[in-house]
Amino acid sequence: MIETAGDTLAGQQAEVHKVGSVRAVGTRAMLAELSGTQDVLALQALLLEHPLPGQEDVLAAAETVLVKADSPASARRIATLLLQLDLTAPVQRDGELVVIDTVYDGEDLAEVGKLTGLGTEGVIAAHSGQIWTVAFAGFAPGFGYMVGENQALEVPRRASPRTAVPAGAVALAGNYSAVYPRSSPGGWQLIGHTGAKMWDLDREQPALASPGHRVQFRAVRDSVTLAEEPAAVPSESHDVASGLRIVSPGMQSLIQDLGRHGHSALGVSAAGALDRASLRRANRLVGNAPSAAAIETVAGGLRVQAVRDQVLAVAGAPSELSIESPSDVDSEPVRRTVPMATPFALLDGETLSIGEPESGFRSYLAVRGGVDAMPVLGSRSTDTMSGLGPAPLAAGQLFASGGEAESGVVGDPELQPDFPGTGVTVLDVVPGPRADWFDAEALASFTGQDWDVKPQSNRVGMRLDGTPLQRSRTGELPSEGTVAGALQIPPEGLPVLFLADHPITGGYPVIAVVVDTQLDLAAQVPIGGKIRFRWAPAETTAPATTEHITPERKASN
Template sequence: MRVLRAGLDAVLVEVDTLDEALALLGSLHEDPPDGVTDLVPGARTVLLRYVPARTTAERLAQQVGRLRPGSTTPAAFEPAAGEPTAGELVEVPVVYDGEDLAEVAELRGLSTGEVVGRHTAPVYSVAFTGFAPGFAYLSGGDPALRVPRRETPRTSIPAGSVAIAGEFSGVYPRAGPGGWRLIGRTDVVLFDLDREPPALLRPGGRVRFLAVREEVRARPTATGTGSARLSTAATQPTGQRPRGTLEVLDPGAQALLQDLGRSGVASLGVSPSGAMDRGALRRANRLVGNPPAATTVEAALGGLTLRAHGDVVVATAGAPASVTVAGRAFPPGTAVAVDDGETLELGAPATGVYTYVAVRGGLDVPVVLGSGSRDVLAGLGPEPLRGGDRLAVGTDAVAAVAIEEVAPDLPAPGETVTLDVVLGPRTDWFPPSALDLFIAQDWAVKRSNRVGLRLAGEVPLERIDNAELPSEGTVRGALQVPPDGQPVLFMADHPLTGGYPVAGAVAAYDLDRAAQLPVGASVRFRIAISFAELATTEQEGAR
């Protein structure tokens, strides 16, 4: 057993087999260490997220090293009513026409028909869930179909794609990025918050794939995934009128509702999400006297236009977009009165990406899994704002309006920003020369969204180990390195699990700056903690 650093608020516990990882997970569920907020299982690992004020990585390493994982199925894996059990089987109809089907056949020396036959023959077991809500890692497949992930992950994979990588098969519940090989598609709904339980496939269940010639529509089922369009009436008690509303006239490039996110929902395959720049969200709320976690509008690259229905007080923080109310200009970082019928317009910020608009009293929005945040990867929370949406103003103000908030300087395109990084957990997959290069050269931001930032360096990172990494938990700020050697920096809506080695993680105190990196800026990394392995215990003593 090894305990490895995964940033400043998580450790990765590595064992030898999937069974040992699930047994360890069971022991941690039965006797969770103090300060641990979430557990994310992997194929050979368990990731522990913790609160640094309540415990330390070193203390967790000692506590985990003393655990003796049990051999019984942990209570957390006992199926609830309606879930698949070991005695039940979920059949998934698949049209085998995936983009990578022919390549998989070539890699394994098979015909495409043989690939389909070998993929549909076994009955799979749901080993664990992760990556995204409803995504299940299915074990028990034919070893002849084991193929590596793609060297460069796709930026978007269609929902319902059936894919394979390493020893696992899986189905992507929603459109999103991924590096697995696509061999087919299905329209079975895998995750639906209007269904109990939401996930169709849960640990302990069994799955069989059925090849079909034409796409077979799934049985009628609710299609909600925890998303909601916004209206005043939807969130107000009967007979109670809102204090006011904000009407969206123009959402700009992208406008989302965000708070500080979710916690303790990793067992559903859901990441914390929340604001990209958490400090900016808190500052905007302080300016209008709200609690720090009140829901705000997160506007990417400006362009947002809102009309007040009723008198309201608003403030902005984050990327310094110009603020205009009824034709009058106001400096960012101050509270502004917007009278009934007046409009507020955000310009395009010269630095940074995300501007937060808070309204005194907060926004009364639908809550999904404890948060009003939109998670773009999972498709959870209120839908992205669009013209005509009305946002009800709440009653959450707890303090007087603040005079001003001091905001940090944010990066502009063409600038280079230095970020502290904690090495690990997979630095041993890279030679010393690659780690030297990792901190010596600049990395340009080529693409950016809430899932992550794609970075590019003049010289890609080489790896010592070119084997397939079994899927394991990841954290916000993780720097995952695909075989092409160009890192991906995970951000607020990152997948819970991944299968490319993580060389390091941006320190928690630098994540807000990382979130505000625009395309065209560059990053230089600086080592904050240079050791990855915290403790090693003999396997016999850990069983």
């Protein structure tokens, strides 16, 4: 039996400490199911202290721990090893004690007093009189789910979530407490506020309280200054000797590299280029390192001007690339075109324009040396959900070319793959960890229809339209770790395909996961395009381990 996240730590300590079951999440991640918060903390601590072979990242949630692997083969080995781990004597991590000064003046303080029967003063005493432990990260960088030493403050979420909870709000929901690091919608019960900065990129460890830390809320009566809203790193705009000037950013142009991996415990997703192969190709053509920062742009319209002579290449969605030379007083501008996936010179003062794609959706502009933007947590990529990294590009901005060139020569022109148009794109998927929330009819409908890509799609997720899928199981799923490529099914029954900027945890069942090798293809499906999902051959999937039911097995039961 799986206990709820509200079970007390003391009650769970009497249980046998083993991983209950393991489910595959795509081809390179495994989801370990556990009996409660104590076992989640124990497994997380064990994996951080003694990583398994091939382990890349660990993400704890309410009743699960997600383990990401460096390959499908490693994922299969990790699945077996997880079931063998003994959590009876968990690794003890001496988490740092973080003291957070709190003014208990929240809008819901009186209501929480009624719900718990403690009254206002009793709530303050109960909240500040115990040590909280950060169990796992939440929906935003710096948001940590903290579990207390007892259940005295277990309260439901508000029936009607607020559209904006201020940064620094101290809140309760279920058996958890948390501090909102930035203004965002939320349904937690607000009991106070703090001036502590829960997320600060100027610190060596940006999160004030990360998983494993212990937290003491200290009641203060004097007013404290509200925490400042974290902001995206401003894009470079100062004068540079050599680089690119943005004449027009088009619909949306962002700086992207291969992403910031390994920070799930901080609530930070990987972000990075959605079409990784096209980014690597563009960098290869100009002689850059594969992970050099480039410009990702959608649907054409990007125009850039060279500051001194530059070597560029554009890969991804095939588009017309036109170059306009500056004109003299007595002459017309000189225009020429250059091919895709080929290095070319953009001379000082010349302007490159990327036209509307003939197919596909995203193009990648690489400059020799890479785009020299400020790195955040080891990456220059823009995370549109969390606000990390450079802000979206704007007209007039100037970027220096950096030092990411690793070859003395540029590359030869390359052939590109076919890119999807407005027709049907077939994507291979493997069963999701919650495929058993759907019956055979729903699973058949999932792969038996064409799904339309809605205009509301973005880098967080592609929203799909079609015949809604019905769950065969009622109730709510506790939030659990997820991956790019996951297909969540909200109550309305329409899938959302997570992309690189997705939240690291989700509370809707994942019916399937796009295989990692086809995420680049998925990212190129344009708005208005169609997607059909197809179950991948069994040999390409990670193992369906204990309590995981594949669609084929479920249909035959």
